[in-house]
Amino acid sequence: MKVLISGASIAGPALAHFLRRHDVTIVERATELRRGGYAVDVRGTALRVIEEMNLRDRIRALETDTLYNECVDARGNRFGRTKRGFGVIDPGDIEILRGDLAHLLHAITRDDVDYRFGDHVLAIDGHDVAFASGRCDRYDLIVGADGVHSRTRELVFGTGHVAPMGSAMAIFSAPNFLGLDHGQLLFSALRRIASIKAVGSGLLISAFYPAADFDPGDVPAQRGHLIQAFADQGWEWPRLLDAARTAPDFYADVTCQVRGDIVRDHVALVGDAGYCPSPLSGQGTSLALVGARILATEIESGAPLPAALARYQQRMLPFARRNQDIALKLAKGFAPTTTFQLRMRNLFMRLMPYMPWAPLVMKLAMRDIRRAALAAA
Numbered sequence: 001m002k003v004l005i006s007g008a009s010i011a012g013p014a015l016a017h018f019l020r021r022h023d024v025t026i027v028e029r030a031t032e033l034r035r036g037g038y039a040v041d042v043r044g045t046a047l048r049v050i051e052e053m054n055l056r057d058r059i060r061a062l063e064t065d066t067l068y069n070e071c072v073d074a075r076g077n078r079f080g081r082t083k084r085g086f087g088v089i090d091p092g093d094i095e096i097l098r099g100d101l102a103h104l105l106h107a108i109t110r111d112d113v114d115y116r117f118g119d120h121v122l123a124i125d126g127h128d129v130a131f132a133s134g135r136c137d138r139y140d141l142i143v144g145a146d147g148v149h150s151r152t153r154e155l156v157f158g159t160g161h162v163a164p165m166g167s168a169m170a171i172f173s174a175p176n177f178l179g180l181d182h183g184q185l186l187f188s189a190l191r192r193i194a195s196i197k198a199v200g201s202g203l204l205i206s207a208f209y210p211a212a213d214f215d216p217g218d219v220p221a222q223r224g225h226l227i228q229a230f231a232d233q234g235w236e237w238p239r240l241l242d243a244a245r246t247a248p249d250f251y252a253d254v255t256c257q258v259r260g261d262i263v264r265d266h267v268a269l270v271g272d273a274g275y276c277p278s279p280l281s282g283q284g285t286s287l288a289l290v291g292a293r294i295l296a297t298e299i300e301s302g303a304p305l306p307a308a309l310a311r312y313q314q315r316m317l318p319f320a321r322r323n324q325d326i327a328l329k330l331a332k333g334f335a336p337t338t339t340f341q342l343r344m345r346n347l348f349m350r351l352m353p354y355m356p357w358a359p360l361v362m363k364l365a366m367r368d369i370r371r372a373a374l375a376a377a
Contacts, residue, residue, distance in 0.1 A: 001140045001141060001305075002023045002137075002140045003016075003019055003024045003139060003141045003142075004025050004121075004139040004143065005024065005025070005026045005143045006142075006143065006144050006150075006151065007026070007028065007144070007146035007150075007273065008027075008028035008102070008106065008115060009102050009271075010101060010105065010271060010288045011145040011271025011273075011292050012028075012145035012146075012270075012271070013026065013102070013106055013109050014049070014053075014288065014292035014293070015295060015296055016109045016112070016113045017053060017108060018300070019300075020109065020113065023114075024114065025113070025114040025115075025116065025139075026109075026115050026116070027116045027120060027131065028117050028118075028119070028120075029118070029119070030118070031117050031118040032117060033102050033103055033106055035099040035100075035103070036097055036098075036099045036199075036204070036249050037099040037251070038098055038171045038279070039064050039096070039197060039199070039204065039206075040096060040097070040282075040284065041094070041095055041283070041285065042094040042095075042096065042101075043093040043094070043282075043370075044370070044373025044375075044376075045286070045319075045373065045374055045376040046285070046286035047093075047094070049289045049292075049293045050289065053108070055104065055108070058104060059096055059104065060094065062096050062104065063096055064199055066182060066183065066184050066197060066198070067083070067182040068081055068082065068182070068183050069081070069082050069183070069184045069186065070183070070185060070186070071185070071188070071349045071350075072186070072196075073187075074234030074235050076234075076235050076236070078185070079346070079349060080349030080352055080353060082352070082353065090370065098285070116133075118133075119131050120132050120146075121146075121151050121152060123155065124155045124267070127140065127142075127266065129142065139266075141266055141267075141268070141305065142267045142268075143267070143268050143270055143295075144267070144268070144274070145273055147271070147272045147273055148162065148256060148272050148273070149162075149216060150258075150269065150273035150274075152269065153258075153273050153274070156265075156267045157260060160260075161258050161259060161260040162257075163259060164211065164254050165254075165255045165256055165328075166210070166211060167191075167208050167209060167210055167254070167335075168208070168209060168211040168225060168226075168253065168254050168255065169207065169252065169253060169279055170205075170206075170222065170226040170251070170252040171204070171205065171206050171249075171250070171251045171252070172204075172205055172244050172247035172251070173199075173202050173204055173205070173247055174203045174239075174240055174243030175203065175243070176201060176203050177203075177239060178203065178236065180196070180203065181198060182198055183197075183198050184196065184197040184198070187235065188336060188345060189230075189233050189336075189342065190335075190336060190338070191210050191336075192209045192210075192230065193207075193208050194206065203243075205240060205244070207226060207229070207230065208280075208334070209225070209229035209230065211255075214252075216253060216254075219252075222252035223250060226241070226252065227244065227245070255278045255280060255331075257275075257324050257328075258272060258276040259275070259324065260274075262274035262275065262312070262316065262317065263310060263312060266305060266309070268295060268309050268312060270291045270295055271284075271287065272284055272288065274320070275287060275291070275316070275317070275320035275321075277323045277327045278324075280327050280330050280334055281323055281324070281330065281369075282369075283369075286373060287323060291316050291320070294376070295316070315376075318375075319376045322372045322375050323372045326369055326372045
């Protein structure tokens with residue numbers, strides 16, 4: 001079977017790994033894979049996928065290795081120190097930079113897959129695909145693994161599948177002038193929240209803030225929105241924003257979800273292209289890995305391709321929707337919207353290290369996330 005996968009980040013190469021006995025091509029708009037990126041979590045059913053790929057130890061070696069997490073306020077006061085990074089729910093969870101995971105998946109598939117960087121899908125007419133490079137080819141199966149702003153989804157499924165959640169997210173690196181050692185700081189303000197994490201010899205900043213006229217193609221404007229959102233927030237934000245102005249790895253996008261069908265004829269969507277849960281869920285990478293495995297399993301089942309793809313949608317969408325619904329719940333309390341909420345959150349975090357029942361409280365708070373992460377059919 002001749003397979004085209006659009007997108008070489010996580011979902012695409014993972015799917016290619018499981019379909020490597022076929023004639024698989026991956027086309028990627030970028031000229032090369034990016035390093036770094038934000039820290040992503042692998043948990044729940046996705047851990048079993050990683051084990052099946054024999055990558056558990058290799059991914060463990062690339063973990064961000066965050067040993068503690070604490071809060072910081074606008075005056076620079078640190079409080080509420082806890083073990084491990086924010087977002088690590090169970091001891092077996094893995095936190096890794098997205099770029100590191102993408103490079104690893106590329107390394108294990110490049111000998112069996114035809115990678116074409118610096119090109120992208122321009123048009124799809126049935127089984128025929130035209131590329132920006134001028135090349136045209138015919139494929140039995142076409143898979144969109146090209147992210148939230150999927151060109152494949154737009155061409156085949158139309159528009160209207162992206163649901164903004166009212167905020168934007170920016171990610172960038174900075175020198176470690178804070179002296180963090182395997183640590184992570186969480187900064188909360190009204191309608192704003194940020195993670196500042198020590199990664200290697202530098203800092204990785206992930207910031208969420210109100211979205212205003214967000215243009216995905218205007219990077220200077222994106223930098224400006226971030227700077228405007230945090231310019232008056234005190235602490236070390238002037239130095240962090242100076243880094244954001246020139247950071248070569250600066251990336252920003254709206255926080256959103258993608259909802260809709262993920263199969264049409266001989267075309268399927270996998271990962272964020274089909275069911276982005278938003279970065280607020282911490283489940284995007286896990287959904288991509290599990291989705292790739294389920295899609296490959298159905299394709300290799302021996303059933304006719306239309307039946308295999310229909311079964312993929314039947315199995316995957318309930319799992320995706322459960323995780324997306326959790327993200328919608330989390331979004332309501334993710335960043336405080338009133339001064340009272342901010343004060344109560346900071347008070348709770350200050351007291352938590354001294355509460356003997358704090359681990360039980362956190363376990364109960366994360367129960368729905370854990371259950372959703374393990375809910376794959």
